[in-house]
Amino acid sequence: MKKEIIMGEQTAEFVPRIGVVICDCGDKISGVLDTEALRKKVADQFEVVYSVRDTYPCSKDGQERIQKAIVEQHLDRLLIAGCSPRLVEKLFRQAVQPAGLDPSYLNVINIREHVAYVNAGDPAAVSKANGLIEMGTARLATTSLAPSHTGRVVKSALVIGSGLSALTVALALADGGIRVTLVEQTGALGGSVPDLQVRTLELIFEKSQTVLKHPMIDTLFNAYVSEVSGHPGDYEVRIQHGDQTTTYAIGAIIVDNGAQHKKLGASRWFDRNKVKTQAEFEAELEEATEPGKMLELNDIVMIFCAEETQLERCSRVCCNIGIRQAIRTKQLNPDANVTVLFRDLYLGEVGGAHEVEFMEARKMGVTFFRYRRDRPPVIGDKTVDVLDTLTGEPVRVPFERVVLSMPLIPYDNAKTLAALLGLPQDDAGFLAEPRMRLRPGRYADPGIYVLGSAQQPADTTEALFQAYLTSSRTARFLSQETISVQTPVASIDPTLCTGCGNCPQVCPTLAIHLEKRDGVLSLSEVDDLRCIGCGNCVVVCPVKAISLPGWDNIEIPAQISAALQRRQNGGVKVIALACEWSAYAAADMAGTRRISYPSNVSILRMNCSARFDPYHILWAFLNGAEGVFLGACPPGECHYGTGNLYARERVEKLKKELSAHGINPRRLRLEFMTLENGEKFAQAVTDFVTDIQSEIYRK
Amino acid sequence: MIHLTIDDKPIEVAENRTLLEACREHGIHIPTLCYHPALEPYGGCRLCVVELSQPGRRSRLVASCVYPCEEGVVVKTNSETVIRSRRMTAELILAGSYHTPEMLALGEELGVKEVRFKLPEENACVLCGLCVRACKEIVGVSAISVIQRGIAKKVATPFQVTSSRCIGCGTCVLICPTGAFKFESVTGFQYVSPLESAYRLGYYRLGGELDLRPHFVQDVAELLISMKEEE
Numbered sequence: 021m022k023k024e025i026i027m028g029e030q031t032a033e034f035v036p037r038i039g040v041v042i043c044d045c046g047d048k049i050s051g052v053l054d055t056e057a058l059r060k061k062v063a064d065q066f067e068v069v070y071s072v073r074d075t076y077p078c079s080k081d082g083q084e085r086i087q088k089a090i091v092e093q094h095l096d097r098l099l100i101a102g103c104s105p106r107l108v109e110k111l112f113r114q115a116v117q118p119a120g121l122d123p124s125y126l127n128v129i130n131i132r133e134h135v136a137y138v139n140a141g142d143p144a145a146v147s148k149a150n151g152l153i154e155m156g157t158a159r160l161a162t163t164s165l166a167p168s169h170t171g172r173v174v175k176s177a178l179v180i181g182s183g184l185s186a187l188t189v190a191l192a193l194a195d196g197g198i199r200v201t202l203v204e205q206t207g208a209l210g211g212s213v214p215d216l217q218v219r220t221l222e223l224i225f226e227k228s229q230t231v232l233k234h235p236m237i238d239t240l241f242n243a244y245v246s247e248v249s250g251h252p253g254d255y256e257v258r259i260q261h262g263d264q265t266t267t268y269a270i271g272a273i274i275v276d277n278g279a280q281h282k283k284l285g286a287s288r289w290f291d292r293n294k295v296k297t298q299a300e301f302e303a304e305l306e307e308a309t310e311p312g313k314m315l316e317l318n319d320i321v322m323i324f325c326a327e328e329t330q331l332e333r334c335s336r337v338c339c340n341i342g343i344r345q346a347i348r349t350k351q352l353n354p355d356a357n358v359t360v361l362f363r364d365l366y367l368g369e370v371g372g373a374h375e376v377e378f379m380e381a382r383k384m385g386v387t388f389f390r391y392r393r394d395r396p397p398v399i400g401d402k403t404v405d406v407l408d409t410l411t412g413e414p415v416r417v418p419f420e421r422v423v424l425s426m427p428l429i430p431y432d433n434a435k436t437l438a439a440l441l442g443l444p445q446d447d448a449g450f451l452a453e454p455r456m457r458l459r460p461g462r463y464a465d466p467g468i469y470v471l472g473s474a475q476q477p478a479d480t481t482e483a484l485f486q487a488y489l490t491s492s493r494t495a496r497f498l499s500q501e502t503i504s505v506q507t508p509v510a511s512i513d514p515t516l517c518t519g520c521g522n523c524p525q526v527c528p529t530l531a532i533h534l535e536k537r538d539g540v541l542s543l544s545e546v547d548d549l550r551c552i553g554c555g556n557c558v559v560v561c562p563v564k565a566i567s568l569p570g571w572d573n574i575e576i577p578a579q580i581s582a583a584l585q586r587r588q589n590g591g592v593k594v595i596a597l598a599c600e601w602s603a604y605a606a607a608d609m610a611g612t613r614r615i616s617y618p619s620n621v622s623i624l625r626m627n628c629s630a631r632f633d634p635y636h637i638l639w640a641f642l643n644g645a646e647g648v649f650l651g652a653c654p655p656g657e658c659h660y661g662t663g664n665l666y667a668r669e670r671v672e673k674l675k676k677e678l679s680a681h682g683i684n685p686r687r688l689r690l691e692f693m694t695l696e697n698g699e700k701f702a703q704a705v706t707d708f709v710t711d712i713q714s715e716i717y718r719k
Numbered sequence: 720m721i722h723l724t725i726d727d728k729p730i731e732v733a734e735n736r737t738l739l740e741a742c743r744e745h746g747i748h749i750p751t752l753c754y755h756p757a758l759e760p761y762g763g764c765r766l767c768v769v770e771l772s773q774p775g776r777r778s779r780l781v782a783s784c785v786y787p788c789e790e791g792v793v794v795k796t797n798s799e800t801v802i803r804s805r806r807m808t809a810e811l812i813l814a815g816s817y818h819t820p821e822m823l824a825l826g827e828e829l830g831v832k833e834v835r836f837k838l839p840e841e842n843a844c845v846l847c848g849l850c851v852r853a854c855k856e857i858v859g860v861s862a863i864s865v866i867q868r869g870i871a872k873k874v875a876t877p878f879q880v881t882s883s884r885c886i887g888c889g890t891c892v893l894i895c896p897t898g899a900f901k902f903e904s905v906t907g908f909q910y911v912s913p914l915e916s917a918y919r920l921g922y923y924r925l926g927g928e929l930d931l932r933p934h935f936v937q938d939v940a941e942l943l944i945s946m947k948e949e950e
Contacts, residue, residue, distance in 0.1 A: 046748065078756035080736060081744050106890055110857050111757040605889050613898065659887065695889035696902050 038160050039070040039095035040153065041077050041086060043102030045132055052136040053149050058101070062153050067161050070095060078108055086112075087119035097125045097160040101153050103132040104608045105625070106600070124166040124508070124569060129156040133611025134623055138702075144591065144619040151586040151622050158582035159575045166508035166569035169548035173253035173500050174271040178203065180245060180437070183211025184220060184480065185472035185487035186276035187227040192491035194236035198498055201268055202231065202239045203259055205433070209239070211278045214428055214473060215337040216302050217344075220480050244433075248273070248440050249533070251549035252467030253503050272467045272494045275437055275451065279428040279473035282327070290399045295422045298341050305348050315352040319420045321404045322346060323397055324362040326424035331363060331393060333448060336477040338425030339366045343377050343386075345423065350384040358386045359417050361397045361406050368479070389415060428477040441468055442530035444661075450476050466503075469494060508569040508627075509551035510558060516565035517543040523557035523566065526630075528661035532557060554660035555631030559670070571627050577639045583622035584643045591620040592646035592712050596705065597636070599629045601659045602695050603651020609698030617702040618709045621649065629653065630663030634674045637688060641678075647687045647712040649705060654692040664692065684715055725794045738783035738794060739767055747796055749783060750805065750829060752812070752896060753847035758856050760784040763848050765808045766829075770795040780804055805829050811836070812845050819843045821897045843899035846872055850891035850900050860884045863891060875904065 040062050044050035055073050063071040070093040076082050077100060089095065098121060100112055105128035113123035131149045139145040176199040179190045187209065190200045209228035213220055231237050240261045247258040255270045284297045296304070308315040322342050325331055330338075339362070346358045360381075367374040382388070390409045391397055397406040404417045430449040438445045446452035451470045471486040472478055478486060512523075512532075519542040524532045531550035534542040546557075546566075558566045564573050583595050598604040604625050610617065626632065629652030640648050650671065652664040668690060675685035691704045720731050725742060732741045737760060742749050752764035762785040771786070772778035772793045780800065795801060809822075809829045814836040816822045822845065826834070848865060851874060855861045862885040866875045876882040892900050 046743070075746065076743050076756065079740050079743055081733060081740070084733070104893060106888075106893055107755070107853070107857060108757045601888065605893060608893050612893065657887070694902075696892050 036067055036097045036161055037069045037093070037095050038065075038067045038097040038099060038157055039089055039093060040068055040072070040099045040101065040157065041089075042071070042073050042153070043077050043100065043132075044073060044075045045102060045136075046075060049102070049132050049136045052140045053131065053146055057146060058131075058149055058153060061150050062157065065154070065157055067097075068157060069093060077102060078111060083112075083115040086115060090116060090119040090121050095121065097163075098127070099153070099156045099160055100126070100128045101131045101149070101156065102128065104130050104611075106605060106608060122165060125160065125163065127156050127160050127163075129153065130608065130611075133608045135619075137611040137614055138616045139619040140616075142616075142619045147586050148619045148622065151583050154582040154585065155579040155622065155624065158578040162572070162574045162578045164567070164569045164572065168504055168506050169509065170502045170504040171251055171254055171549045172502055173498060174255075174269045175199065175498050176201065176268070176270055177272045177274060177494055177498065178245075178255075178257055178268065178270040179274045179276065181205075181211060181276035181278055181472075181474070182209040182228070182231075182239075183276050183278045183472055183483070184213070184224050184227070185478075185483040185490075186211065186274070187224065187231055188484060188487035189274050189276070189471065189491045189494070190231055190237055191227060191234065192488065193494060194234050196491075196495050198236070198271075198495065200237045201259075201270070202237055203243045203245060204239065204241050205244055207241050211276075212280050214279055214281060214477070215480055216299065216341050217480065223480075245437075245440060251531075251547045253497070253500070253549070255467065271498045272469065273441065274490060274494060275441065275443070275468070275470045275474055276472045277431050277433055277437060277474045279430050279450070279477055282426040282429045284424060284426060290422070291401070294420065295399065295424065297424050297426045298338060298345065299426075301345060301421070301423045302341070305345060305352070308352055309348075315349060315356070317349075317353070317420050318356050319418050320346075320349055320356055320358045320423065321417050321419040321421070322358070322360045322423045322425070323399075323404070324360065324425045325364070327427045329448065330425070330427045333427070334366050334477065335425070335428040336366060336479045336482065337428065340374050340377070340479065342423070342425055343374070343381050346381050346386045347377065347384060350381070350386065354384075359404075359419075360386060360388045361391055361404070361417075362388065363391060363393060368481075389417075428473060430474065434474065442528075443468065443470065450474065452476065466497060503549060505549055505551070507553045508571070509548050509553050510546050510555070510566050510568045511548075512544050512546055513565045513567070514543055516563050518563055518565075519543045520562060522560040522562065526556045526560050526666065528552070528554060528556065528663075552660055554628045554663050556628075556660075556663060556666060559631060559633045559666075568627075568631075571631050573633075573635075576624070576626075576631075576633070576636050579624055580636060580640045580645070581643055583624065584640065584645055586622075591618070592709060592716065593644060594618075594621045594647040594649060594705075594709055594712065595640050595645050596621050596623045596649040596651060597626050597632055598623050598651040599653060599664075600625050600627060602629075602653040602657075602693055602697075603691070603701060605695035606651065606693050606697045606701035609696060610702040611698075613698050615698055615702040617705045620709065621705050628660045628663040629658065629667035630660055632667045632670065632690075634670055637674060641683055641687070646716065647689070647708060649708050650688070650690040651701065651704075652690060652692055654694060657694065686715060687712060721788045721790050723788055723790070723792045723794060726796055732788050734788075736788050738769060738771075738781070738786045738788055741788050742769075742783060742794075742796060749796055750825065751784060752825070752845065753849060754784045755849055755853070755894065758849070758852045761848055761852060763846070764812070766805055766825075768801060768804050768808075770798045770801050802830065806831055810834055814838050816841060816843050816845055816897060816899075819897045819899070842873075843897045844874060844895075845897055845899070846874070847896060848874075849894045849896065850874055853890045853894045858886065858888055858890050860886055862886075874900070 042055050042059050044055055059071050059073050062068055074082050109128045116126050129152050135145055135149045177193050179186050179202045182204040190202050194200045210224050243259050243261040246260045250256045253271050257268045257270045259266050281299050286292050324342055349356055349358050367378055389406055391406050392409050395407040397404050404419055406415050408415050434449055443451045451474050469490045471490045472483045523544050529550045531547045532544050535545050537543045555568050555571050558568050584593055607623050632650050637648050652667050658664045671690045679685045689708050693700045722731055749767050751767045753761045762782045767783045768780045769783045770778050771781045806829050809826045810831045813822055813826050813834045815838045817834045817837055851863055851865055854863050862882040863876055892902050
């Protein structure tokens with residue numbers, strides 16, 4: 021068989037006993053489709069040993085009938101053709117379990133929203149429903165068991181860094197009875213304190229004294245993390261500590277390596293002796309405060325948001341530092357002219373302390389000019405030119421000293437940590453959350469937390485809030501006895517794996533790593549508890565050694581073949597691979613809204629667009645599909661990180677190959693849509709089918 | 720087994736069934752709005768009312784989705800009282816959603832000829848609570864709930880800010896019978912820009928600039944050649 025040649029795998033000898041339940045849904049399905057004809061058709065299939073029509077299989081009586089059928093007919097696979105699995109799959113999974121059927125052998129397919137609601141009156145509707153049912157049985161005939169995985173949780177936490185938020189988290193966790201290991205790269209606690217506030221320094225001093233005395237906290241100075249392995253709840257962390265390396269068993273990892281003020285280099289555009297950063301000016305002020313010294317500056321210009329990037333990403337601390345410095349300058353030298361040029365003021369602190377400071381600065385006579393984004397201030401030899409937005413007139417301010425607020429940037433070791441822990445970095449290099457929209461503060465790996473300015477610039481209040489939030493999240497995570505994963509996870513056949521190293525690179529959660537085999541070759545291994553089942557590794561494996569139950573290399577081609585077998589009167593055959601978080605849900609929405617689209621589209625439910633395998637797309641084309649439609653989440657909204665971007669890249673690459681080999685690349689289309697976009701799905705599919713039809717006519 | 724009479728038909732049902740389930744099981748249509756087979760009954764919309772008579776008691780209207788089957792009761796699902804009650808309920812629901820096509824269709828089915836009461840502010844949400852219950856029972860995250868009371872009652876996230884519990888599955892959007900549910904209100908508008916750098920990092924994490932992706936070229940070529948040979 022062709023399939024076996026391509027996939028390099030053999031189907032087992034075992035013949036499953038499949039039961040099929042076709043739902044009438046009152047008359048919602050049976051009113052449009054001849055469900056009895058569907059039942060007769062599916063009963064002809066070789067593996068189907070039992071088939072029945074039911075008015076409401078979802079009712080309590082219906083569930084009991086299903087359980088009875090499983091027991092009496094010795095069914096080991098069950099297909100339910102009814103409404104959207106997104107709503108009723110959980111119900112049926114719970115229903116089949118007492119009858120002794122594993123939920124991974126249950127398949128719910130949607131002939132209501134995907135057929136009855138959208139293709140009412142279409143003579144091809146029955147054949148479409150029939151095709152969907154055949155796809156369902158084809159999947160069941162080839163699927164394999166997806167066991168659930170559990171792992172232990174070690175009640176200890178590792179805190180990297182010793183800034184304010186790190187100390188707060190360490191104390192909160194240690195007080196809750198969790199053993200904490202605190203790793204500090206330098207010889208002292210405290211971190212960088214980007215907001216340069218005495219209040220914060222006092223707080224840090226107080227906390228570090230408590231941390232050093234706390235019996236539940238081990239503090240390691242001059243130490244850094246050299247290696248991390250294991251899975252959430254049970255990491256093995258190697259820490260380089262002075263000359264020695266120690267291995268710790270850690271349950272959760274909290275990263276707070278902080279951020280620093282960007283340094284200002286020498287420039288030929290201005291006199292570096294007159295132009296200082298806030299940190300440098302702070303030192304000058306400190307010096308001037310000493311007895312016998314005084315501030316000998318009369319004209320001081322402060323420029324906030326000195327770097328273009330700060331307009332996009334507020335550094336959070338500089339406005340407050342600047343206003344405080346303006347007040348101190350005025351206190352030291354009441355005759356000084358202090359001018360503040362700002363783009364926008366961030367004065368956010370709970371209790372409004374910074375608002376008070378701002379008002380105070382204005383009362384003391386500090387001048388504020390707001391400048392426009394497209395007209396930034398220009399520093400000359402002795403003056404700064406700025407366009408005041410209030411009057412719309414250019415202003416020339418003389419200066420003896422210009423103070424620039426430099427942006428906060430991550431430390432260099434953020435990159436190392438990102439690689440070590442599998443954390444994403446944003447454009448500025450911060451360890452940003454991958455799915456801010458869906459789960460703020462959460463990373464792909466549930467045992468890893470990033471807080472404070474390591475994640476994004478944060479002021480003291482924000483850092484404290486984040487610290488308490490993270491400590492409660494960590495405590496909740498560590499309070500579990502075991503953690504378990506119910507979703508299907510990938511597994512690698514060690515006899516087939518060649519150790520090429522493709523899969524560890526594309527894994528969004530670093531669940532795969534290479535292991536030594538016989539000391540020479542290496543092979544990959546999947547960490548069951550870290551795998552989220554996106555299927556990206558299955559696609560990149562060159563020898564197809566990786567399997568993912570439910571979305572495997574046998575199941576998907578089998579479903580595609582089944583979908584393409586159905587006869588159509590003159591229409592084109594189109595198969596749609598739809599990510600269940602976006603396009604599949606959008607198709608459901610189109611059904612609920614009764615937006616019709618051509619009946620010759622068979623929708624195949626996929627877990628993620630990362631699993632859109634070029635081989636499967638080829639398989640569809642080689643088996644007579646006129647078009648392959650792919651539906652994925654919009655960029656940035658993938659539930660598995662960046663699966664949709666991989667899909668986009670693969671499709672672009674595949675299109676070139678297709679055109680080079682005589683297949684019109686327009687027969688393959690990838691569309692991004694959100695799950696609400698029922699209209700878009702229907703529209704995109706309709707356009708695609710029309711396009712393909714015109715292409716075929718042109719031939 | 721419990722024996723009861725529904726619409727003059729003697730019926731036998733298993734224990735722990737509601738009247739609605741018994742009716743659906745025997746092909747008697749009862750209009751519902753807040754009922755979903757995958758969820759626990761809620762008894763919110765009162766469209767499923769039926770007339771229940773027990774020996775020695777006056778007949779009364781009960782919500783069939785939450786009322787358990789009892790031995791010997793006589794149930795009427797299409798008596799004049801029932802029809803009038805449903806029509807009134809539908810009209811009152813329509814008062815706040817008189818342009819929603821799904822609700823208009825329902826009103827038509829139940830014989831509402833004219834909506835006499837119209838709220839000044841229309842809202843397609845009819846507070847059936849399906850989204851809230853689906854989020855709790857199907858998805859298991861409880862990211863949304865019904866907040867406030869009376870006329871101000873609405874479905875929202877806690878404190879009406881973007882929910883961090885939401886996993887973005889969209890079950891709420893899918894289950895909404897009137898299409899009122901706005902997904903942005905839960906997930907918020909902050910779309911993350913695609914983390915191209917992270918994705919690049921993933922691609923080239925170990926191999927540096929070396930592209931280690933699998934090559935489809937040979938495979939495609941081989942496949943096509945084998946196809947041609949077969950032909």
